[in-house]
Ligand code: SF4
């Protein structure tokens with residue numbers, strides 16, 4: 001199964017070979033969807049993990065034991081239909097096929113079931129029609 005996580009790295013954990021350890025120790029493939037980590041600073045990484053469900057649970061526990069903060073599906077993507085002009089730019093950056101513009105309507109269609117909440121579509125929209133609505137607003141937005 002697949003699981004999408006936002007990982008928050010404290011300064012001490014930035015240099016850890018996280019994806020290597022996930023692959024070797026838990027047989028989990030980690031696809032990095034977005035990352036902002038500077039050397040010797042804290043950082044944020046959005047990853048899609050693929051593997052056995054029990055191994056995923058063990059891997060998440062291991063990540064937390066290493067001092068990483070885990071944010072599981074912090075919110076949902078929302079499209080403002082009043083602002084969207086169906087240009088399709090966002091669909092070209094979507095890694096999961098959740099956004100599509102095609103025949104017969106040529107209007108943007110959003111399949112929330114396929115959305116990984118990777119947030120790659122948000123900055124791609126020239127009209128700022130895409131937003132992340134947090135399920136837990138007290139967590140604050142994920143750093144861009
Ligand atoms: S957040 Fe946007 S780019 Fe990422 S999977 Fe969902 S719709 Fe696609």
Ligand code: SF4
Nearest residue numbers: 084085087088090125
């Ligand atoms: S990039 Fe923005 S305006 Fe274009 S289809 Fe996507 S949401 Fe609509």
